Amino acid sequence: MDAHLSTLARLKDRLGPHGWTEDPDLIAPHLIEWRDRWSGHAPILLMPSTTEEAQAIIGLCHEAGVAVTTQGGNTGLVGAQIPLGEVLISTKRLNLIRAIDPVDDALVAEAGVVLTQVQDAARQIGKRFPLSLASEGSATIGGLISTNAGGVHVRRHGMMRAQILGLEAVLANGSLYEGLSALRKDNTGYDLKHLFIGAEGTLGLVTAATLKLVAQPRHTTVALLALDTPEQAVALLHRLEEETAAVAAFEVMNHLGVSLAVKNIPNVRIPFGTIPAWMALVEFEGPNADLVDQVEQALASALEAGLAQDAVVAQNETQSKSFWYLREEMSACQKPEGVAAKHDVSVPVSKIPVFLRQADAEADRVAPGARVVAFGHCSDGNIHYDVIQPQDMSGDAYMALVPQMNEAIHDVAMSFNGSISAEHGIGISRRDEFLRREPPAHLALMRAIKASFDPKNIMNPRVLL
Ligand SMILES: Cc1cc2nc3c(=O)[nH]c(=O)nc-3n(C[C@H](O)[C@H](O)[C@H](O)COP(=O)(O)OP(=O)(O)OC[C@H]3O[C@@H](n4cnc5c(N)ncnc54)[C@H](O)[C@@H]3O)c2cc1C
Structure with a gap:
């Protein structure tokens, strides 16, 4: 048996018959994202149901130098959850709400719990988990943490990062970061949980988190x-x-x-x-x-x-x-109109009008007649600026212009000290641009962190850095 096959055999053995599949029909939905922008392939889909199982399989992959891609609800918009040959780990069976405490205002959810389940559980005890976004019926706690999701209540309640009290994550070598604290104050050294938030699965697999609840608005x-x-x-x-x-x-x-x-x-x-x-x-x-x-x-x-x-x-x-x-429905309504160059930018709120004026001019310069759908979270400066192909241009011809369009729109955002990814992350779709635009000193620090967490580069290796 070659080394790869023997690793797969050990992984299957560790998880038992309900914990993996190689059936192409069952794996298929995990290999495409909903807009059909990315598709991939994976030799196997692993579905651990406990933290210990997740530790065991990641430990085995580490030992064998086998790369993994982690997937939650597959609603990510930057392609990071789609494997290209890696072992695919789904968190769908890590689906317990482990605890909920109305006095601590804290709820412990496993990574595969869907956001609406958390919202419902909080509501049942008269509390609220205020993160809210259009994908909340599918997006999971692990995915929301790993993308540091934003949504519609950021100005008042902050992004996902602001709503996490503690978390638990399996590191690349199979060991466990045990940080499921419900503390609101804890100044003991570096606050390591923040490294996993927004890391897009590159530093470890989040297995559970303690979420901060707030009062239900009357x-x-x-x-x-x-x-x-x-x-x-x-x-x-x-x-x-x-x-x-x-x-x-x-x-x-x-x-x-x-x-x-x-x-x-x-x-x-x-x-x-x-x-x-x-x-x-x-x-x-x-x-x-x-x-x-x-x-x-x-x-x-x-x-x-x-x-x-x-x-x-x-x-x-x-x-x-x-x-x-x-x-x-602002995203879905664009699908029948053809190819769209999508941008998830942020600028200071005061600059939104001038950003929009300049971006409109740039969009028309790059592709005369291009159609702009601009929408989003005005209260935190995050505009989704989508540029749809001109009606008299073929999809293929427009596709060739998309890199130029991205560059032009992002240049405008950056000219206001903005961001080229306000809430969706970098993934694979923004990776090249991110590596080109990010200051070298920042990249060097990020690479040093990645190397110390994941020296064999097995966790989502094609993503971010
Ligand atoms: C219609 C629609 C509207 C949306 N609106 C918003 C919005 O308003 N604001 C916003 O921020 N986002 C929005 N999104 C994006 C998306 O919902 C978020 O990125 C979400 O956080 C991803 O969660 P998921 O469970 O689907 O993760 P996936 O898509 O499966 O994965 C996303 C990333 O997280 C990693 N990951 C997943 N689970 C884990 C884990 N347990 N441990 C480590 N890494 C993990 C993956 O490897 C990948 O890098 C929207 C998406 C859609 C489809």
């Missing part, structure tokens, strides 16, 4: 606003924050994004007669029963001040959901 309400310009959006955000101190999410969508959602997604409707140049979706939350009155007053004064053209407050839960549905 009252929430959602409004949709029609705007003429992004300048209005930024001014409106500050006005509503000042007047209500209750803004929990502030999302924007441009005219084309809303038009494509109405055209391409069933049951999308907007509450305005015509599709405005921009729309803002604002979610408010607070402890007081008069929240809706307070919000309506703030919106009326914003309209009077010319910060918006129209506003509708959701009258019930169904209408709130329909407002969010529109926002959440």
